[in-house]
Amino acid sequence: MTCFVPEKHYFCNMISSFSAQLEQWYHQFGRDLPWRGTSDPYLIMLSEFILQQTQICQGMDYYLRFAERFPTAESLAKASEEEVMRLWQGLGYYSRARHLHAAAKQIADAGTFRRDYSFVRALPGVGDYTAAAIMSFAFGEAYAVLDGNVQRVLARHFGITEPVDTTQGKKLLRALADEMLDRQHPALYNQAIMDFGACWCKPSVPLCDTCPLADTCQALSMHQVNMLPVKSKHTAVRDRYLTYIYTRTKDGQTLLRRRGSGDIWQGLFEFPVIESVNKLTSQQVDEFIHSSLVKANIKAKVELVASDFRHQLTHQRLHADFYLLTLPSAVESEEGKWVKESDLDRYALPRLLEKLLEKKG
Ligand code: SF4
CATH class of the missing domain: 1.10.340.30 (Hypothetical protein; domain 2)
Structure with a gap:
């Protein structure tokens, strides 16, 4: 030997x-x-x-x-x-x-x-x-x-x-x-x-x-x-701020988009989201909703459902705010496609969104 x-x-x-x-x-x-x-x-x-x-x-x-x-x-x-x-x-x-x-x-x-x-x-x-x-x-x-x-x-x-x-x-x-x-x-x-x-x-x-x-x-x-064991490097953890807009219509549809490549959760589905360097104010969220999410001038109800919900990934700490936007009916949007809410479980969602949905109840 x-x-x-x-x-x-x-x-x-x-x-x-x-x-x-x-x-x-x-x-x-x-x-x-x-x-x-x-x-x-x-x-x-x-x-x-x-x-x-x-x-x-x-x-x-x-x-x-x-x-x-x-x-x-x-x-x-x-x-x-x-x-x-x-x-x-x-x-x-x-x-x-x-x-x-x-x-x-x-x-x-x-x-x-x-x-x-x-x-x-x-x-x-x-x-x-x-x-x-x-x-x-x-x-x-x-x-x-x-x-x-x-x-x-x-x-x-x-x-x-x-x-x-x-x-x-x-x-x-x-x-x-x-x-x-x-x-x-x-x-x-x-x-x-x-x-x-x-x-x-x-x-x-x-x-x-x-x-x-x-x-x-x-x-x-x-x-x-x-x-022991000794490690030389300490990997930095990055904070990311995500604001999700869970958009629903009264006839049971919701807006969903698919995540692209080059970032976490590639190919998974999610609600329209804004990523920012800091937590957004409700006024900023309102501006996003009316400038990009729902361009039509319609009456919409917006409520904050969860604030600073934390989710830890290996090198990232996510802070998520979760808004619920209720519309009378589906309108044209650049932020995703409309799907039936009853079909939501056919789409693979990140664990963070599942947890947020559970919280909403
Ligand atoms: S091998 Fe691990 S568990 Fe066993 S005595 Fe050494 S340190 Fe303790």
């Missing part, structure tokens, strides 16, 4: 016991998840796409619904974009749904899900982590996964103080992840270290008291558990 860092010989003795202890832990505490019982690469890919940026408890229903409606890559490839987005609604990060759909089309075109790393890695939305997960879980190939959970376990257990978001830190962790991989049982090992990171070696309050790796954990012995 090779030594990961020659000058630190303690790694040599830990390699096999580290993997073995994790696997032993997994046999006792590993999570029983629906996609663990399959070696179908398409279903594994589906679960991985859903679980990117999503908690297992939230993603589970979506996985089951997708797997039932689209049991094969071919069936998903044939679906319309609207149907895929509709089924994805509420899960957020909609680019994942678009990539999943595109990947299914690529697999269907190839005629099969090829057991080939280059093929898998070239699928839309598939990065190093997802490719390693598919190759090991579906095909039993020796590729080590390296996601946030795995980074944390490795950085803590081996006392890696190099920031994990630098080139040097990434290289170090990649080499360590590859070195620790149990090449005989890559699927078992990968699942074990991922679950261990999620359930035991958690970001805050890890369960060190009952950890099977405690005796060899460098972070624990050096009292650095809460300091």
Whole structure:
């Protein structure tokens, strides 16, 4: 067995016991998840796409619904974009749904899900982590996964103080992840270290008291558990102010527009919206309604339904105001097309709008 860092010989003795202890832990505490019982690469890919940026408890229903409606890559490839987005609604990060759909089309075109790393890695939305997960879980190939959970376990257990978001830190962790991989049982090992990171070696309050790796954990012995892994960059969060005008007619129609590319929620539907650098006054909202939304000179009732409703995305904090505009009937508007309110659930809306609609009741 090779030594990961020659000058630190303690790694040599830990390699096999580290993997073995994790696997032993997994046999006792590993999570029983629906996609663990399959070696179908398409279903594994589906679960991985859903679980990117999503908690297992939230993603589970979506996985089951997708797997039932689209049991094969071919069936998903044939679906319309609207149907895929509709089924994805509420899960957020909609680019994942678009990539999943595109990947299914690529697999269907190839005629099969090829057991080939280059093929898998070239699928839309598939990065190093997802490719390693598919190759090991579906095909039993020796590729080590390296996601946030795995980074944390490795950085803590081996006392890696190099920031994990630098080139040097990434290289170090990649080499360590590859070195620790149990090449005989890559699927078992990968699942074990991922679950261990999620359930035991958690970001805050890890369960060190009952950890099977405690005796060899460098972070624990050096009292650095809460300091590792180190990150060099702090990503700034941007504030955005959105004012939605939920426009309804007395005969049950509403105005809807589709979001374009190059921003959040691409391809999803929403009510007419104004984005501004600060919160708008009701007078500014009134001006927008009469200059652009409803040009006709008609009597309209406007009421503020929700103010400064917050919605957090990874790097953005959205502040939404929600106005209800009631019109006697549909009028010409540049801000969208009229649809029946009773058909609203056929359109994929961002989670923020769903929450606002729930609030309106
Ligand atoms: S002892 Fe604590 S920090 Fe170290 S591997 Fe175990 S849970 Fe993680």
